[in-house]
Amino acid sequence: KAGVTQTPRYLIKTRGQQVTLSCSPISGHRSVSWYQQTPGQGLQFLFEYFSETQRNKGNFPGRFSGRQFSNSRSEMNVSTLELGDSALYLCASSKGLAGESEQFFGPGTRLTVL
C-alpha cells in the first residue's frame, strides 16, 4: 500500500511570494494533519482536516491556510512568504479522528525562502 506522498519535495521561493504544498494521504485515510519543522521551534502543529473540514488549528498566522478535497488530498498554502517560513513541512494521515489512530507521516516538503 502506498504511503503518504508530498509534492514537491523541495521548493525555493522569495520573500513575498506564495506557495502551495500538496499531500496525498494513504488510501482510505480521511484525516490529514500538517506540521512545520524548524531547527529553532521544532515540530509544530499547523492544522488538521477531516472530511474536508478543518478540525483543529495550531497557533500560526492567517497567512497559513489549508484545504482538503473530497478524495482526502490536502493542500496547504502560505501567502506573503517570510524568511522564517523556511522549514520542512510534514503531513500525516490517519483513518480516524480519535487520536488513537496511528498517524503516518510523509517525507516532507523542504521550503526555502530567500
Add this chain to the structure above:
Amino acid sequence: AQSVTQPDIHITVSEGASLELRCNYSYGATPYLFWYVQSPGQGLQLLLKYFSGDTLVQGIKGFEAEFKRSQSSFNLRKPSVHWSDAAEYFCAVGDSNAGNMLTFGGGTRLMVKP
C-alpha cells in the same frame, strides 16, 4: 496547555550498549503518548504508543517505553543499540479532545559509536 520535554538534545552510545531516552510531559488527564523516529531527510516513523492499560509498551525495532504517571514520564529504552538506530527521536503527546493533533518534544539526536 500540554507540553513535552526531552531533556537530552544529544546522546552518544556505543553499539551494543543499552539506551534510555527521557521524556516528560505536562497534561491534565491521561494523555496519549507516542515515540517517533526521524532519519535524515525522512518523515517520522511511529515506534510505539501508549493510550491506556499496561504501562510498559513494546514497539518496533526492539524499542519499549514505560509510562509512569507519578513522574509524568514516558522514557524510551532499548537493551542493545545498533548502528542503524542513529537518528532523531521525538516524544509526543496527544489529546483525546483534539483529534490527531500532537505536541512534540524538542527531540533527542542519537549517535552510535562503533
